[in-house]
Amino acid sequence: MLYSRRIPVSIYDSPVFHSQVLLLMTEMSSTHPIPPDFPGKLWLYTNFDCNLRCSYCVAKSSPTASRRALGKENARRLVDEAMELGFNEVLFTGGEPFILDDIYEMLSYSAERVRTTVLTNGMLLRGGRLERLAEIASPNLQVQVSLDGARPEEHDPYRGDGSWVKTVEGIWLLLERGFHVRLSTTETPVNRGRLEAICDFHYSLGIPEEDHFVRPLAKRGFSEQGLELSMTNLVPEITATIDGIFWHPLSTDADMQISQSLFPLAEAIHCVQEQLEAIATTGQVTLTKFT
Numbered sequence: 083m084l085y086s087r088r089i090p091v092s093i094y095d096s097p098v099f100h101s102q103v104l105l106l107m108t109e110m111s112s113t114h115p116i117p118p119d120f121p122g123k124l125w126l127y128t129n130f131d132c133n134l135r136c137s138y139c140v141a142k143s144s145p146t147a148s149r150r151a152l153g154k155e156n157a158r159r160l161v162d163e164a165m166e167l168g169f170n171e172v173l174f175t176g177g178e179p180f181i182l183d184d185i186y187e188m189l190s191y192s193a194e195r196v197r198t199t200v201l202t203n204g205m206l207l208r209g210g211r212l213e214r215l216a217e218i219a220s221p222n223l224q225v226q227v228s229l230d231g232a233r234p235e236e237h238d239p240y241r242g243d244g245s246w247v248k249t250v251e252g253i254w255l256l257l258e259r260g261f262h263v264r265l266s267t268t269e270t271p272v273n274r275g276r277l278e279a280i281c282d283f284h285y286s287l288g289i290p291e292e293d294h295f296v297r298p299l300a301k302r303g304f305s306e307q308g309l310e311l312s313m314t315n316l317v318p319e320i321t322a323t324i325d326g327i328f329w330h331p332l333s334t335d336a337d338m339q340i341s342q343s344l345f346p347l348a349e350a351i352h353c354v355q356e357q358l359e360a361i362a363t364t365g366q367v368t369l370t371k372f373t
């Protein structure tokens with residue numbers, strides 16, 4: 083799950099990307115690791131298990147995936163360090179974060195300090211889970227729900243039969259409770275000709291254009307089709323999992339890992355800076371050693 087405005091995902095073709103790299107390099111310094119134009123988003127993968135098994139899931143999440151939970155102590159420390167470094171948004175993703183019992187504590191801690199977004203398929207947000215989320219009641223908190231179509235025919239082929247109905251019910255319940263709801267759509271061969279209909283649908287729900295994101299399919303995880311992604315064509319958005327720090331939330335594969343240590347987060351920023359310098363100089367990523 084991740085991003086109408088069409089495809090504001092941080093993917094650049096080569097010339098534009100390289101000018102971005104040079105800009106980021108110029109503005110980065112060891113005393114202030116997050117420069118003004120750096121995407122100041124910190125992504126936290128809270129877990130890798132999910133109630134769904136979407137056929138394009140970049141995280142290979144499913145009901146049988148091992149949890150690999152980040153844990154609330156790590157999440158808190160990452161939020162604290164992100165604040166010190168100048169990040170301006172923390173996004174919680176997975177897996178399905180609302181499988182976790184301690185997700186509410188993590189979201190509450192983060193939303194008290196910074197704009198906080200939680201990504202979800204919206205299917206579990208009922209009853210007690212919805213009540214616990216409502217208790218956070220912070221204007222900093224946004225809930226981003228994945229929705230690939232204005233009707234089941236465009237959503238269910240990748241996400242599973244019956245999932246559209248449950249997700250839309252979840253969106254209604256969130257809106258009823260007054261949550262700031264955003265929608266993210268993955269553009270697929272099935273929904274490509276019907277993106278306008280999705281926009282009409284979210285307008286009908288009262289969700290404005292600026293809260294709808296469309297991202298392309300990425301050839302990562304379970305997906306055998308889509309954009310080929312690497313550090314050389316993705317502007318970095320620092321992403322933490324229990325396994326370490328990664329370049330971007332669209333992949334937690336080994337080639338996108340920049341550190342095996344979560345802390346200090348500033349060290350990961352330094353590693354990103356080194357990679358950006360290598361890309362700008364040689365057009366290639368340096369080999370990463372974890373020693």
Ligand code: SF4
Nearest residue numbers: 083132134136139177
């Ligand atoms: S809902 Fe999101 S995390 Fe879960 S399987 Fe689908 S894409 Fe992956």
